[in-house]
Amino acid sequence: MFNRDYILISGAVLVxxxxxxxxxxxxxQLHIDEGRTLVRIALDNLFPIILVALALGLYVLSTIAWIQALRTTPLSVAYIFNAMAFLIVPLAGVVFFGEPLPKFFFIGALMIIGGIVVVTIK
Structure with missing residues (x-):
């Protein structure tokens, strides 16, 4: 596995x-009230729909990076990096949405980081 692969995989997970x-x-941001037509709901929620399309576009970019990295990276090594999302997303939830972290989040985070380190040892 090359440094470029680590960058691609980490970037894919970050995206x-x-x-x-x-x-x-x-x-x-969604506003869905009963009794409205699907067209009315879509028109009233244009901004959230655009955001969802943006997120899906990011998923496509992430998939391209992931596939590129898999050309030279064993799945057993690459897949463990997906666990980084279990660290990034909850922390982003705290920062952007004021969500609380689970009580033992940091213990789990250390275990995830330890697992990534152990799996990537050559």
Whole structure:
């Protein structure tokens, strides 16, 4: 596995995390009332729909980076990096949405980081 692969994989995970934050923000902006037509709901929620499209576009970019990295990286090494999203997304939830962290978040975070380190040892 080359340094370029670590960058691609880490970047792919980071972009996925950004997509999750955009999804959360878009979900908070949605206004859906019963009795309205689907067209009316779509028109009233144009901004959140655009945000969802942006997040999906980021997912496409992330997938391209991921596939490129998988050309030279074993799945057993690459896949463990997805666990970084379990660190990034909750921390972003605190920063952007004021959400509380689970009680033992940092213990779990250390375990995830330890797992990534152990798996990537050559």
């Amino acid at each position: 996925i995390a950004v997509g999750q934050i955009i999804f959360k923000y878009a979900a908070q």
